Amino acid sequence: MKVLITGGAGFLGQRLARDLLARGALRKTLQNAGTPEPITELILLDTTPAASPLPDDARVRVETGDVADRAVLERLIDTETAVIFHLAAILSAEAEAEFDLGLRINLDGTRALLEVCRARGHHPRLVFTSSVAVYGGALPEEVQDDTALDPQSSYGVQKAMAELLIGDYSRRGFVDGRVLRLPTVAVRPGRPSGAASSFASGIVREALNGETAVCPVSGSTSIWLLSPRKAVQCLVTASEIDAQALGTRRIVNLPGVSTTVDEMIEELSKFGGLKAVGRVEWVPDEVIERIVSSWPSSWNVTRAKKLGFSGDASFHAIVKAYVEDELPWAEKKRA
Amino acid sequence: MKVLITGGAGFLGQRLARDLLARGALRKTLQNAGTPEPITELILLDTTPAASPLPDDARVRVETGDVADRAVLERLIDTETAVIFHLAAILSAEAEAEFDLGLRINLDGTRALLEVCRARGHHPRLVFTSSVAVYGGALPEEVQDDTALDPQSSYGVQKAMAELLIGDYSRRGFVDGRVLRLPTVAVRPGRPSGAASSFASGIVREALNGETAVCPVSGSTSIWLLSPRKAVQCLVTASEIDAQALGTRRIVNLPGVSTTVDEMIEELSKFGGLKAVGRVEWVPDEVIERIVSSWPSSWNVTRAKKLGFSGDASFHAIVKAYVEDELPWAEKKRA
Structure with missing residues (x-):
């Protein structure tokens, strides 16, 4: 085919x-x-x-x-x-x-x-x-x-x-x-995208990569994620x-994981320490905040699961998958 | 303007x-x-x-x-x-x-x-x-x-x-x-339209007008009407x-009146007698039935009313309005 x-x-x-x-x-x-x-x-x-x-x-x-x-x-x-x-x-x-x-x-x-x-x-x-x-x-x-x-x-x-x-x-x-x-697909490798939710990848990816990561929304913002x-x-x-x-x-x-930006930062600290957390710069962006906060932070996944779709276990699992898939060197360093 | x-x-x-x-x-x-x-x-x-x-x-x-x-x-x-x-x-x-x-x-x-x-x-x-x-x-x-x-x-x-x-x-x-x-707008004057709900006008209009009216759905079908x-x-x-x-x-x-086809026929008899009712021919049409029965037969109108919109009091009022607006001769005959 x-x-x-x-x-x-x-x-x-x-x-x-x-x-x-x-x-x-x-x-x-x-x-x-x-x-x-x-x-x-x-x-x-x-x-x-x-x-x-x-x-x-x-x-x-x-x-x-x-x-x-x-x-x-x-x-x-x-x-x-x-x-x-x-x-x-x-x-x-x-x-x-x-x-x-x-x-x-x-x-x-x-x-x-x-x-x-x-x-x-x-x-x-x-x-x-x-x-x-x-x-x-x-x-x-x-x-x-x-x-x-x-x-x-x-x-x-x-x-x-x-x-x-x-x-x-x-x-x-x-x-x-x-x-x-x-859900918002994160953590993506590469460069920031044209998505309002691009920061959800960036605050993990850039921060783990030794670069400055801009977060345009507040820490209490909830998002619904899929790796x-x-x-x-x-x-x-x-x-x-x-x-x-x-x-x-x-x-x-589709199934997702509901997490707040604060929880994401908490997870970031586990993988990159306080050094990585320090690389996140909080620069509020009204348009991005308005768009992202209009999205649901969770939805019922009964139908998806019944049909055979599966999501991630936790945000921890999402970051872990990112590190395994995209940063094998970091994985080695941690091991 | x-x-x-x-x-x-x-x-x-x-x-x-x-x-x-x-x-x-x-x-x-x-x-x-x-x-x-x-x-x-x-x-x-x-x-x-x-x-x-x-x-x-x-x-x-x-x-x-x-x-x-x-x-x-x-x-x-x-x-x-x-x-x-x-x-x-x-x-x-x-x-x-x-x-x-x-x-x-x-x-x-x-x-x-x-x-x-x-x-x-x-x-x-x-x-x-x-x-x-x-x-x-x-x-x-x-x-x-x-x-x-x-x-x-x-x-x-x-x-x-x-x-x-x-x-x-x-x-x-x-x-x-x-x-x-x-809602379905009925009773309309004139000829049948391209609407699946065209019958909702036809079974009153044609029947009162001395013509055969085709009803393609069952009598228990509920519809939501506005004059x-x-x-x-x-x-x-x-x-x-x-x-x-x-x-x-x-x-x-918008506000509507919820009625069944049987109730419409009942009302028809009040305005046109059993003669009018006898003019309704029941010819089931699967496509029409499927479309019309997929529509809601009632919805919440709180918002519409609060905004200043108003509907009809009853299906009786709808037929009465039709007779007044379109069949003044019938009205005279009844008076």
């Missing part, structure tokens, strides 16, 4: 690609332990090439192009394209600053993708990453599956619209959509799950 | 136009009893002219064009356009049958309108008609303001997407949006209300 990843040069796209190549195959069902089907081609679409390319692999095809450009998608998607991971997005802070760009990529890009799949007529599996940002306004302590969406950012609005569209294209049988609402490792695992699970298990509801609120 | 009605040749658009012309002015605030501002121009945009044109009036300008065609909107909207009633829509059954057309008018049309307003930069009041159809799936007995949307039709999905977009354009200060979720009279009143209220009263939540679930 062919697999397409949009946003394939992004952090999550690259990490997913590595995982898929290592796995070599995807199952068509989780319930009946169906035979895995080999991935013959893995197409990575993005606007720019990845910072550090994947190791040479005959299955990988890197394509440069705009996900909102239908002609690009028509070139990449055919009836052999069994699974599409649609990760391409303008992230929260950037979509707030660049309204038109956000609409074009987050909404029009998703629609173009759905339309090309519909035209092909082969009903591919489409895994879409949505976000905590679809929620907002007055929220219960723990968000439920039937809590209304009231997004307070353009990013959240665009993701909510894309969710609705994927739901309708799925109901009509044009695609087999699976929408994952992701990159678990995020990739959930993406794979979403692609393998049976459509029947989802029923008419195509959306899954 | 200039006022624009999209879908101006439709039943509700025409009725609203008559009301606005009679009123002659709209207030800029309801709270402080502000001075009404005269309507100097009333533009009615639609794809085709109205079946029976409005009486000659120098303020009225009838324009033919497509609401999804930005050039048309650019011609009609300038910085004097203080209030826009955006009623143009492909209705539920038609949007289910004509997927692309529904997306183009219900989503792209709304977006084009928002974009032209944004380009003008004068922050006009925009009153948008949404619908019961944004709800669906497992619903509580009485839908609350914070009940999640789970639309089960393309129409409902498109309306929900438009709601989100209007909310974001309002939050960003591009328009001053007011979204009304309307055209009250719908127009609510549209005017929405245009006059203070933005501050709405706060960040731009959506209002």
Whole structure:
């Protein structure tokens, strides 16, 4: 089978690609332990090439192009394209600053993708990453599956619209959509991103790396987190799950870990000592604070767990996974 | 001030136009009893002219064009356009049958309108008609303001997407949006519409008019109704209300009357006798039944009432209003 990843040069796209190549195959069902089907081609679409390319692999095809450009998608998607991971997005802070760009990529890009799949007529599996940002306004302590969406950012609005569209294209049988609402994915390696929650990675990553880390929100701010490792695992699970298990509801609120920024700093001290904690600079940013504090800090994960998705055990486990995956030298030093 | 009605040749658009012309002015605030501002121009945009044109009036300008065609909107909207009633829509059954057309008018049309307003930069009041159809799936007995949307039709999905977009354009200060979720508007005069709920008018209208009326759903089906009279009143209220009263939540679930089809038939017998009841033909339609039964049959109207919106007293009052407004001869016969 062919697999397409949009946003394939992004952090999550690259990490997913590595995982898929290592796995070599995807199952068509989780319930009946169906035979895995080999991935013959893995197409990575993005606007720019990845910072550090994947190791040479005959299955990988890197394509440069705009996900909102239908002609690009028509070139990449055919009836052999069994699974599409649609990760391409303008992230929260950037979509707030660049309204038109956000609409074009987050909404029009998703629609173009759905339309090309519909035209092909082969009903591919489409895994879409949505976000905590679809929620907002007055929220219960723990968000439920039937809590209304009231997004307070353009990013959240665009993701909510894309969710609705994927739901309708799925109901009509044009695609087999699976929408994952992701907690904030942290700790990410690399550089700060266009996400309002970028600091959640930064205050661990930069501080452990001997650099200054800026924290734009107060210590009492609660966030709902998922490690990159678990995020990739959930993406794979979403692609393998049976459509029947989802029923008419195509959306899954993924498991997360609820933590405050203060608790994150506490954890940072365990891995990097007070030296690392001292590298965190508190520079309040009203826009970031408003966006991040509108998100739920926890939601009910009963449905996700029942469907086979799993999250992290604790924020400690998240930082530990980051150190293992990205800072093996630090791990060695600690050992 | 200039006022624009999209879908101006439709039943509700025409009725609203008559009301606005009679009123002659709209207030800029309801709270402080502000001075009404005269309507100097009333533009009615639609794809085709109205079946029976409005009486000659120098303020009225009838324009033919497509609401999804930005050039048309650019011609009609300038910085004097203080209030826009955006009623143009492909209705539920038609949007289910004509997927692309529904997306183009219900989503792209709304977006084009928002974009032209944004380009003008004068922050006009925009009153948008949404619908019961944004709800669906497992619903509580009485839908609350914070009940999640789970639309089960393309129409409902498109309306929900438009709601989100209007909310974001309002939050960003591009328009001053007011979204009304309307119950099924009945009893409408004229011919059957493209709405799945068209029968709710038909079983009264046709039956009273001596014609055969087709009912595609079972007698136990519950519906949530609003008379055209009250719908127009609510549209005017929405245009006059203070933005501050709405706060960040731009959506209002309008008052309705919850009734079953059996109760409607019972009421029909009071106005038209058993003869009228005998004209109702029961021809089940699976698609219509599925769509209509996915809608809530009642929702909490606390917020609407607090904001100054009012609905009908009973289904009896709705039929009575229809007879008074549309069948004065029947009224005379009964008197």
